[in-house]
Amino acid sequence: MDVNIVYFAWVREQIGLDQERIDPPATVEDVSGLIAWLAGRSGGYATALADPTRLRAAIDQRFVPLNAPIAGATEIALFPPVTGG
Known part of the structure; x- marks a missing residue:
């Protein structure tokens, strides 16, 4: 499964990428497993x-x-909690 991963805010800064295309192993079934x-x-x-x-x-x-x-995702975004004001 080829999926685009998008990173925001401090997640992006620490990883050093704003996005990447990956092919996680079949054993990765949910977002927590991907993380x-x-x-x-x-x-x-x-x-x-x-x-x-x-x-x-x-x-x-x-x-x-x-x-x-x-399964079936084309894009998964990971980011810190969002607050507004």
């Missing part, structure tokens, strides 16, 4: 993704919980 798999790629990923409770996700531009399945 864990990405965290194992390098130090920047490990730092940015160390605490998944500090992350939010969107699949194909719709907010989803971290246990949402990723």
Whole structure:
């Protein structure tokens, strides 16, 4: 499954990329599994993704919980919680 991953805010800064195209292994079935798999790629990923409770996700531009399945996704965004004012 080839998917575009988009990173925002401090997640982007720590990883050093704003987006990338990846092909996660078949064992990665949901957003939390994707986060864990990405965290194992390098130090920047490990730092940015160390605490998944500090992350939010969107699949194909719709907010989803971290246990949402990723099958069929074309884009997954990872970002810190958003606040407004």
